[in-house]
Amino acid sequence: MDPEAREACEVMxxxxxxxxxxxxxxYVLLAPRVLAFLVGLLKDHAAAEDVLQLAFMxxxxxRANYVRDANPIPWIYTIAxxxxxxxxxxxxxxxxxxxxxxxxDRVPAAHFTGVAEDERQSEGDDEGxxxxxxxxxxxxxxxxxxxxxxxxxxxxxxxxxxxxxGSTPGAIKxxxxxxxxxxxxxxxxxxxxxxVQKRVA
Amino acid sequence: MNDNNLKDDVWRGRAAFPPAPPASPALIEAVGKxxxxxxxxxxxxxxxxxxxxxxxxxFTLLTHPMRRDLAALPLAWVLIGAIxxxxxxxxxxxxxxxxxxxxxxxxxxxxxxxxxxxMVMLFLFAAFWTAHVPGVSLRxxxxxxxxxESCLACGGYxxxxxxxxxxxxxxxxxxxxxxGGRPLGAALGAAGGALAGLALHFHCPVASTAHVLxxxxxxxxxxxxxxxxxxxxxxxx
Numbered sequence: 001m002d003p004e005a006r007e008a009c010e011v012m013x014x015x016x017x018x019x020x021x022x023x024x025x026x027y028v029l030l031a032p033r034v035l036a037f038l039v040g041l042l043k044d045h046a047a048a049e050d051v052l053q054l055a056f057m058x059x060x061x062x063r064a065n066y067v068r069d070a071n072p073i074p075w076i077y078t079i080a081x082x083x084x085x086x087x088x089x090x091x092x093x094x095x096x097x098x099x100x101x102x103x104x105d106r107v108p109a110a111h112f113t114g115v116a117e118d119e120r121q122s123e124g125d126d127e128g129x130x131x132x133x134x135x136x137x138x139x140x141x142x143x144x145x146x147x148x149x150x151x152x153x154x155x156x157x158x159x160x161x162x163x164x165x166g167s168t169p170g171a172i173k174x175x176x177x178x179x180x181x182x183x184x185x186x187x188x189x190x191x192x193x194x195x196v197q198k199r200v201a
Numbered sequence: 202m203n204d205n206n207l208k209d210d211v212w213r214g215r216a217a218f219p220p221a222p223p224a225s226p227a228l229i230e231a232v233g234k235x236x237x238x239x240x241x242x243x244x245x246x247x248x249x250x251x252x253x254x255x256x257x258x259x260f261t262l263l264t265h266p267m268r269r270d271l272a273a274l275p276l277a278w279v280l281i282g283a284i285x286x287x288x289x290x291x292x293x294x295x296x297x298x299x300x301x302x303x304x305x306x307x308x309x310x311x312x313x314x315x316x317x318x319x320m321v322m323l324f325l326f327a328a329f330w331t332a333h334v335p336g337v338s339l340r341x342x343x344x345x346x347x348x349x350e351s352c353l354a355c356g357g358y359x360x361x362x363x364x365x366x367x368x369x370x371x372x373x374x375x376x377x378x379x380x381g382g383r384p385l386g387a388a389l390g391a392a393g394g395a396l397a398g399l400a401l402h403f404h405c406p407v408a409s410t411a412h413v414l415x416x417x418x419x420x421x422x423x424x425x426x427x428x429x430x431x432x433x434x435x436x437x438x
Binding site for chain 2: 001005009016017018020023024027031032033034035036039049052053056057060062063064065066067068069070071072074075078081082085159160162163164165166167168169170171
């Protein structure tokens with residue numbers, strides 16, 4: 001286990017023993033990354049924050065299911081993933097949103113790193129096309145995006161990503177590979193666009 | 202676009218996690234009121250399901266006569282068959298119920314693959330190596346049954362045993378596993394079918410390839426599919 005997982009494991013043990021301070025530490029340790037994961041799946045920062053609270057509430061209720069000395073990080077991701085799926089299903093069911101004046105407030109789109117798109121654009125810190133790659137990632141099918149976010153952005157192993165999504169390591173590898181292929185095509189297309197336009201002009 | 206853009210360090214560098222909002226008042230209140238809890242032991246669920254599952258097949262083997270041709274069958278066939286059936290029961294069940302080292306959740310995807318692999322091996326075993334001792338082994342007619350009746354009897358037994366295992370597994374794991382109901386159901390269904398097949402390997406007097414394929418391995422496949430559908434409906438809602 002890496003030091004982070006070891007700390008999470010130790011803190012989770014104390015949390016199960018009823019130590020409130022251990023919960024605070026666990027929250028500080030894991031909430032930012034779980035939030036980033038949820039933003040990546042939901043593409044909506046406000047909804048992701050709500051789901052984060054729900055996920056930690058579920059974790060609190062399910063803490064007796066924890067296995068001592070196990071790494072709780074993939075488990076917490078799993079709970080967050082499931083809570084997120086429930087939220088997505090709930091959203092699908094309630095397509096109509098009511099407002100007082102009939103106008104919807106503009107909700108800024110969220111980048112899956114958790115930062116609002118507007119803020120990110122004003123930062124203007126592109127690192128050799130990585131921003132472009134990350135933006136293209138949001139256009140991937142859900143299961144491919146999940147696989148890439150978990151394995152590449154959150155550093156989960158293929159086996160852990162499989163457990164988190166209730167899938168097999170082989171399926172995760174395949175989805176990540178397909179995601180790469182799709183991303184490469186998307187980005188090649190984008191790169192070819194301006195060159196073609198130049199030639200036409 | 203080149204592969205450098207997709208290098209791990211670039212991805213991780215871009216994924217600086219944003220600060221999370223503080224925990225909600227409801228969560229803080231719940232944490233403030235919490236009491237110490239007894240956490241789950243790694244093997245408890247597996248052992249409980251294992252014991253519940255083997256009760257009926259063990260009772261069947263103890264109270265009903267063994268197949269008439271058992272002594273006349275090749276020992277290698279009996280042993281290899283028993284190992285295959287037992288392995289197809291124990292391995293998927295263990296992987297589906299016991300979390301790997303340093304993990305909270307079992308690897309249900311791997312368990313379902315093991316269940317399917319066991320089923321394929323048993324299919325091949327039954328299709329290409331069914332032992333039959335002329336004059337000693339029985340056919341359905343010798344028991345006063347039609348082929349269909351003999352299949353229904355064995356198939357029904359397989360499904361009953363699988364149902365017990367599925368029910369026990371569901372009761373124990375429903376609060377633990379937030380995702381992966383379908384592979385879990387498939388694994389437990391296949392394991393239940395294999396357990397019944399193990400009992401029938403020593404008990405079922407009908408030694409024809411079609412009977413074993415259809416009512417032993419076929420019913421195991423049916424249990425696997427039913428488990429996947431039921432668990433998916435119950436757990437992945």
